[in-house]
Amino acid sequence: MQRIGVFVCHCGTNIAATVDVKTVAETLGHEPGVVISQDYQYMCSESGQNLVKNAIKEHNLTGVVICSCSPRMHENTFRKAAAAAGLNPYLVEIANIREQCSWIHKDIATATEKAIILGRAAVAKVHLNAPLTAGESPVVKRALVIGGGIAGIQTALDIAEAGFDVDIVEKNPTIGGKMAQIDKTFPTLDCAACILTPKMVEASQNEHITIHSFSEVAEVKGFVGNFQVKIKKKARFVDETKCTGCGLCTEKCPMKKVPNEFNMGLDNRTAIYIPFAQAVPKVATIDPNYCMMLKNGKCGVCSKVCSVGAIDYKQQDRFIEEKYGAIVVATGFNPIKLDKYDEFAYNQCPDVVTSLELERLMNAAGPNGGTLLRPSDKTHPHTIVFVQCVGSRCDDSKGKPYCSKICCMYTAKHAMLIREKYPDTEVYVFYIDVRTPGKNFDEFYRRAVEQYNVHYIKGMVGKVTPKSDGKIDVQASDLLANEQLHINADMVVLAAAIEPDKTARPLATMLTTQMDTNDFFTEAHPKLRPVESATAGIFLSGACQGPKDIPETVAQASAAAAKAIGLLCKNSITCNPCVAHSDELMCNGCSSCEKVCPYGAITYIDKEFRMPDRTTKVRRVASVNPAVCQGCGACTVACPSGAMDLNGFSNSQIMAEVDAICK
Amino acid sequence: METFTYYPGCTLRTKAKDLDTYARISAEALGIVLAEPDDWQCCGGAYTTAKDEIATKLSAVRALNAAKELGRPLITVCSACHNVIKQTNYDISHDENMAAKVNNYLQLPEAYTGETTVYHYLEMLRDVVGFDNLKEKVTNPLTGRKIAAYYGCLLLRPAKALAMDDPENPAIMEDFIKAIGATPVIYAQRNECCGGYITLEDKAQAQKRSAAVMNSAADMGAEMIVTACPLCLYNLRKNSGSELPVYYFTELLAEALGLKEASNE
Numbered sequence: 001m002q003r004i005g006v007f008v009c010h011c012g013t014n015i016a017a018t019v020d021v022k023t024v025a026e027t028l029g030h031e032p033g034v035v036i037s038q039d040y041q042y043m044c045s046e047s048g049q050n051l052v053k054n055a056i057k058e059h060n061l062t063g064v065v066i067c068s069c070s071p072r073m074h075e076n077t078f079r080k081a082a083a084a085a086g087l088n089p090y091l092v093e094i095a096n097i098r099e100q101c102s103w104i105h106k107d108i109a110t111a112t113e114k115a116i117i118l119g120r121a122a123v124a125k126v127h128l129n130a131p132l133t134a135g136e137s138p139v140v141k142r143a144l145v146i147g148g149g150i151a152g153i154q155t156a157l158d159i160a161e162a163g164f165d166v167d168i169v170e171k172n173p174t175i176g177g178k179m180a181q182i183d184k185t186f187p188t189l190d191c192a193a194c195i196l197t198p199k200m201v202e203a204s205q206n207e208h209i210t211i212h213s214f215s216e217v218a219e220v221k222g223f224v225g226n227f228q229v230k231i232k233k234k235a236r237f238v239d240e241t242k243c244t245g246c247g248l249c250t251e252k253c254p255m256k257k258v259p260n261e262f263n264m265g266l267d268n269r270t271a272i273y274i275p276f277a278q279a280v281p282k283v284a285t286i287d288p289n290y291c292m293m294l295k296n297g298k299c300g301v302c303s304k305v306c307s308v309g310a311i312d313y314k315q316q317d318r319f320i321e322e323k324y325g326a327i328v329v330a331t332g333f334n335p336i337k338l339d340k341y342d343e344f345a346y347n348q349c350p351d352v353v354t355s356l357e358l359e360r361l362m363n364a365a366g367p368n369g370g371t372l373l374r375p376s377d378k379t380h381p382h383t384i385v386f387v388q389c390v391g392s393r394c395d396d397s398k399g400k401p402y403c404s405k406i407c408c409m410y411t412a413k414h415a416m417l418i419r420e421k422y423p424d425t426e427v428y429v430f431y432i433d434v435r436t437p438g439k440n441f442d443e444f445y446r447r448a449v450e451q452y453n454v455h456y457i458k459g460m461v462g463k464v465t466p467k468s469d470g471k472i473d474v475q476a477s478d479l480l481a482n483e484q485l486h487i488n489a490d491m492v493v494l495a496a497a498i499e500p501d502k503t504a505r506p507l508a509t510m511l512t513t514q515m516d517t518n519d520f521f522t523e524a525h526p527k528l529r530p531v532e533s534a535t536a537g538i539f540l541s542g543a544c545q546g547p548k549d550i551p552e553t554v555a556q557a558s559a560a561a562a563k564a565i566g567l568l569c570k571n572s573i574t575c576n577p578c579v580a581h582s583d584e585l586m587c588n589g590c591s592s593c594e595k596v597c598p599y600g601a602i603t604y605i606d607k608e609f610r611m612p613d614r615t616t617k618v619r620r621v622a623s624v625n626p627a628v629c630q631g632c633g634a635c636t637v638a639c640p641s642g643a644m645d646l647n648g649f650s651n652s653q654i655m656a657e658v659d660a661i662c663k
Numbered sequence: 664m665e666t667f668t669y670y671p672g673c674t675l676r677t678k679a680k681d682l683d684t685y686a687r688i689s690a691e692a693l694g695i696v697l698a699e700p701d702d703w704q705c706c707g708g709a710y711t712t713a714k715d716e717i718a719t720k721l722s723a724v725r726a727l728n729a730a731k732e733l734g735r736p737l738i739t740v741c742s743a744c745h746n747v748i749k750q751t752n753y754d755i756s757h758d759e760n761m762a763a764k765v766n767n768y769l770q771l772p773e774a775y776t777g778e779t780t781v782y783h784y785l786e787m788l789r790d791v792v793g794f795d796n797l798k799e800k801v802t803n804p805l806t807g808r809k810i811a812a813y814y815g816c817l818l819l820r821p822a823k824a825l826a827m828d829d830p831e832n833p834a835i836m837e838d839f840i841k842a843i844g845a846t847p848v849i850y851a852q853r854n855e856c857c858g859g860y861i862t863l864e865d866k867a868q869a870q871k872r873s874a875a876v877m878n879s880a881a882d883m884g885a886e887m888i889v890t891a892c893p894l895c896l897y898n899l900r901k902n903s904g905s906e907l908p909v910y911y912f913t914e915l916l917a918e919a920l921g922l923k924e925a926s927n928e
Contacts, residue, residue, distance in 0.1 A: 342832035345851050397823070465851035468882045 002033035002127055005061045006119060007052055009043035009068035011098055016041075018102040020112040024067060028119045033127060035059050044074050049081040056085035063091045063126035067119045069098040088131030090577065090648055095122035117661055124660035128653045132577035137627040139225035139573055140325040143564050144169065146217055146507065147330035149177020150196060150550060151542025151557045153203050155328045158561030160208035164568045167210045167322060168203065169217055169231055171503060174279035176200055177332055181262065181356060183363040185550055186413045187444035192550075193278065193365070200280040213281055216503070218319060220327070220510040223601070223628035224537030225573050227324045235315040237286035237294065238272075242310035245282030249302035249311070250274060258290045260367075264357040266375060267367035272302045272311075276365060284310075326564040327511065329521060329533070330541040330557065331504045335496035336391045340398045344387060344494055349466035350375040352492040355407070358414055372418065374491055377470060381490035384418060385474045386411050386429040387461045391497035393432065400497045400518060405547035407495035408435045412448040414493065419452040428455045428487060430476055438549070457485070464492055498547055512600050513538050521545050531560040535599060536630070539563050578648035579629035580636060582622040584609075586643035589620035593635035593644050601628035602635060665791065667782070668730035668737045669697035672744035673705045679741065679893035685913035686740045686784055688922050693792050693800060697738060700729040706747040709860070717764050723751040724765055728775045736780040738787055740913065742892035745783045746817040746825065752777050753824035783818070784913070785835050785891065786827055794842040802921040804844025810915070811848040811885035812836030813876060815895045816856040830854060836889070839912065843919035852879035857898040866902065873898040877905035889915055 008025040010016035021039045029037030036059050040048050043066060055061060064087065066078050071094040079089035097115040105111035143159050145152045148170030159166040168175060180200075182192040203209050212231055219230035253270035260269040262276050271290040274282060284302075292299040293313055303311040335356050338346040346352045351374045353361065364370035374381050388407055391399040408431070415427045434456065436442045448454045459477040466472050474487040500519040508515045513533040514522040521540050524532040531540050541560040542553040567573070582593070584607065594602045605623045608616050622644070624635075636644045636651065645651055675683035690697050704722040711719045726748060730737035739745040755762045756777025766774040782790070788797055819830040828835045833854065837847035857876055858869030877899055880888055889912040890896050899909045917923045 339832055340829055342829075347832055348849055348851060463851065463855065465879055467879075468884065 002062050003035045003059055004031075004033045004063040004065060004123060004126055005052070005055045005059060006031075006034055006037040006065045006067065006123065007043055007048075007055075008037070008039040008097075008119070009048070009066065010039065010041045011069060011102075012041065015068070015098050015102040015115075018105055018108055018111045019097055019115045020108060021115075023112055024097070024115045024119060027116050028065075028067075028123065031120060031123045033063075034123060035061070043068050044077055049077070052078065052081050053085040056082060056087050061087060063093070063129060065093050065095060065119060065122040065126055067095040067097045067115065067122070070094075070096045070100075088133075090132040091126065091129050093122040093126045093129065095119045120663070121657040121660040124656040125653045128650065128656055129648070132647055134577045135575045135626055136572040137223075137225050137575055139568060139570050140227075140323045141568050142166065142322070142324050143326045143328060143568060144217075144227070144229055144322070144324040145328045145330055145541070147177070147332055147501075147542070147544070148172075148175030148203075148211065148213070149330060149332045149542065150179040150199070151332065151544075151553045152177070152328070152330035153199050154554050154557035155330060155541045155561045155564070156203055156209050157199065157206065158558050159328075159564055159568070160206045162561075162565045162568075163208070164565065165208050165210070167212060167231075167324075169212045169215050171214070171216050172275070173214045173236065173273075173283070173285040174275045174281070175203065175211060175213060176276075176278075176280065178356075179550060180276065180278075181264075181359055181363075183359050183366075184413060184417060186409045187438075187440045189413070189417070197278040197280075200278065204280045211281060212320075213283075214285060217507060217510065221600075222323075223599075223625060224535075225325050225567070225570075225627070227327055227537065229322055229324055229327070231320050231322065233318050233320060235288075235317050236283070237288070237291070237311065237313055237315045238284045239310045239312050239315075240281060240283050242308045243283040243306075244308060244310075245274060245279075245284070246307075247274060247284070248305050248307075249284055252301050252305045254299065254301060255290050255292055258287060263360045263367050264354070266357060266360055286311075286313075326537050326539065326567045328539045328541050328560050328564055329504075329507065329511070329513070329544050330560075331501045331507060331544040333498040333543040333547070334501055336400070336499050338390065338494060338496055341390055341494070343463055344390065344461065344492065345464040345466050345472070346494060349464075349472060349492075351381070351470075351472060351490065352464060352466070352494065354494050354496045355410055355414065356496075358493050362414070362417065372422065374470075379490075380422065380425075382424060383426045383487065383489045384428070384491045384493060385461070385472075385476075385487055385489045386415060386427070386493045386495065388429065388431040388495045389460075389497075390494040392495075394497075400499060402518060402547065403435060404495075404498045405435070406498070406549045409438070409441060409444065409549065411493075411495050412436070412445045412454075415454040416448045416452050419448075419454060426455065428457060428474075428489075430457050430459055430461050432458075432460065438551075459485075461492075498543070500544055504544055511535060511538050512598055514598075531556055531563055534630075537567060573627075575627050576629075576631055577626075578631040578646065579626045580624045580631065580633070580644055580646050581626075582624060582639075583643045583645065584619075584621045586641050587619075587621040588641050588643075589622070590640060592638045592640060593622050596634045596638040598632065598634065599628050599630050601625050601630070664694050664696050666696040666698055666735055667787070668733050668735045669699045670703055670706075670726050670730075670737055670739050670744060670748065671699065672739070672741045674743075674893040675741060679896070679911070681914055682740060682891070682893060682911040683913075685911065685917035685923070689913060689916045689920055690784075690787075692920050692922055693788075693797070695787065695792070698733070698735070700726070700733070703729065706744040708743060708747070710747045710750045714761070717761070717768060720747075720751045720754075721765065721768055723748045724755065724769060724775055727752055727755075727777075727779045727781070728769075728771055730779045731775060736782055738782050738784055740784040740891065742815055742818040742890075743894065745781070745891075749781045749783075750821070750824045752779060752781055783827060783891070785839060788839060788842075788916075789835055794838050797839075797842045798844075801843055801919045803919055805915060805919055806844045808845040809848050809884055809886045810840045810845045811850055811880035811883070811888045812840060812853055812912075813857075813880070813888045813890040813895060813899070813909075814854045815890060815892050816854070816859070818891060819854065836912065839916075840889070843915055845915075848880065848883050848885040850879045850883040850885065852876045857892075857895045858902060859894055859898070862898055862902060869898055870902045870904065873903035874905065877903040877907050881905060881907050
């Protein structure tokens with residue numbers, strides 16, 4: 001016979017003002033199996049918890065129902081209290097009479113009736129609760145960071161600092177990411193390279209960090225604490241262990257007309273190349289799309305000039321496999337392509353550039369050695385128009401609905417730097433709003449307006465018309481003056497929206513993590529768990545989770561590292577026992593559950609069964625990995641034969657609740 | 664020989680005969696039969712954006728339904744007709760409420776719910792004939808001529824309904840110009856409005872708009888402009904103050920196919 005205790009919380013007046021808690025306690029006291037039913041002002045307080053603990057001991061309770069707030073709030077509190085009193089914590093049920101009752105109702109009679117029904121359902125469920133024991137799973141003490149931009153580098157450095165091994169997988173030949181392309185950083189205007197490259201070197205020299213550059217994650221198996229990852233090391237046709245980065249091959253390579261992606265295609269590189277002088281690892285890579293030796297077997301110059309014999313034209317992609325306890329995603333962002341925004345004439349005129357292209361045009365290591373010249377005729381521009389929100393905050397299908405967040409600040413930075421260096425240049429900025437929240441951010445923008453006399457005009461550019469004399473007619477509206485403007489400009493700079501890297505979506509599928517409709521990774525909780533994904537052991541760092549500037553990215557990178565370290569510190573992790581399990585005798589091997597499982601927790605195994613006629617038969621049945629299962633219950637609904645069930649939320653328990661509510 | 668239902672529209676019977684004549688003889692040479700239904704009506708001239716304005720869209724539905732009954736796609740050539748008919752078709756297939764109202768008015772033997780495929784003549788050249796095939800059939804390539812395509816505002820917008828090309832960075836007319844052997848001239852104003860009907864109300868505004876188009880094309884080195892729209896042709900010729908010649912694209916097509924001289928004889 002069950003001996004159930006019911007405890008009704010007033011939550012101050014949160015519940016008691018709308019629900020007659022005395023009546024609830026008294027009514028539920030008459031439910032079958034209930035031996036004690038009490039109410040108390042704050043059940044979660046220490047004395048409230050003691051009330052529960054004492055009742056468990058005194059009445060030798062076999063089940064507890066707490067009528068209080070959402071289980072998300074205090075389920076754990078009461079489970080711990082029960083465990084302290086010697087009751088299995090999974091014999092505690094919460095009836096949510098606050099969020100789902102008192103807060104949403106006004107009428108006391110109705111709310112009281114509903115609270116009784118919710119309590120009754122919980123009592124019906126707890127009758128069927130079974131004691132559950134959480135299992136344990138070992139943790140591999142090594143982390144994987146996917147993406148080697150500033151986010152990935154910072155995360156890796158912090159994890160290494162705590163003494164754990166960490167691998168960075170970077171798809172490009174060098175780590176550094178977007179920050180390596182940036183000239184100055186806001187709001188302090190310090191040089192990006194000066195603060196980034198020491199970190200890149202630190203990462204490469206740290207004994208705990210291994211950098212797999214020019215590599216991609218090909219396959220992810222396993223679960224929190226024990227991921228098995230296959231990494232594709234793409235053929236760079238240069239032996240990384242031999243190449244000294246002397247750069248002689250890049251000087252002698254005869255194929256010199258390859259668009260240089262590091263300089264946003266504004267100049268050319270050779271077919272064998274080192275992306276930039278401070279690249280890490282400083283190793284050459286051959287671009288097979290342009291290398292004449294690889295394309296038609298005629299050349300071989302780099303091989304001849306290489307004094308250490310590092311060139312290997314026969315190199316193939318190879319795969320390595322590693323085990324990791326934690327994975328941090330830091331895949332970053334890209335500016336969107338502007339093909340669909342030709343009202344700004346980006347495809348028609350070389351002097352209409354994106355902001356990232358302007359970064360390179362102004363960078364000392366860029367195509368013009370830091371002198372701002374027009375790409376078309378290499379003359380100094382005297383009138384420059386900046387257009388904000390190109391593709392951001394767009395309600396049509398071609399743009400992004402969100403604010404890209406960084407553009408207002410970098411545009412103010414560009415405008416200021418240009419006015420500082422070339423005071424004879426007029427700078428116009430067209431904006432919808434100027435958004436500069438952040439430490440010292442608005443002051444920075446005010447400085448551009450007040451001190452540097454940048455012309456900020458509220459309104460959008462409607463049409464950019466390049467002319468044969470090299471000038472660019474910019475037609476725009478000034479919303480404050482209610483005027484149509486025509487500006488005869490020399491250059492137009494477009495603040496293109498940023499979007500997650502294209503590799504993010506296939507990666508999310510491999511990791512079984514969630515993304516939003518814009519392909520940004522979704523955090524486990526938007527406020528309280530911002531650097532964890534909903535999948536255990538997968539953490540998020542930087543702009544892959546949403547648009548971010550450098551300070552925010554670094555903060556999040558360190559937070560993700562802290563979370564990963566917290567996991568790696570443990571020898572084993574406690575698993576949630578409320579996981580799915582399959583009744584193998586009922587399972588017909590249809591794979592429905594495997595298809596709906598968002599976490600990859602279900603596999604199929606061939607198992608031998610003894611049949612009633614004493615023969616044996618091998619059948620294909622579902623097998624749930626309890627360490628991976630998150631207990632979402634999707635499989636239990638999908639299972640056509642009713643073989644799948646969820647511990648703590650079994651089909652019979654749910655039905656008992658429904659019956660109690662409908663009684 | 665592939666047969667299509669052909670909707671010329673009323674302007675092509677009066678002011679824009681060239682657009683129609685050259686479209687027909689060129690199609691014939693390309694192995695396309697353009698079959699005109701017996702009783703088509705004016706498309707209504709401009710698409711009414713009011714959701715509850717049904718009556719003005721009915722003639723477009725009649726044309727669409729005629730094509731449906733004949734079991735063939737519908738071909739249009741005038742930008743305005745195309746815009747009205749294609750948008751009406753889009754709305755009927757995406758808005759149940761509108762489809763219900765239209766069918767309540769028309770009481771057709773079988774309800775029309777957007778079954779007909781609508782092609783603009785240019786789309787027919789691109790998607791049915793193919794620009795590569797067209798290139799092969801050109802007997803009189805317009806080599807060396809620098810031609811600016813003028814899309815205007817109606818031909819491509821709204822992009823979702825018209826689904827012909829990217830309205831801000833289109834290529835279809837430039838590809839057509841390349842196919843007939845000439846050199847396309849890209850200029851920024853190619854997809855801006857010519858002033859349209861405002862010429863009746865505020866001539867100065869139409870003059871300003873069409874001058875901006877013509878000057879932008881001339882500035883980028885164009886020797887002539889081609890368009891698919893009778894109203895654009897009118898504004899560019901009469902209101903722009905520019906001497907740059909303006910033709911219908913079908914006239915150049917006929918010329919490239921060696922049909923223009925023959926038709927003038």
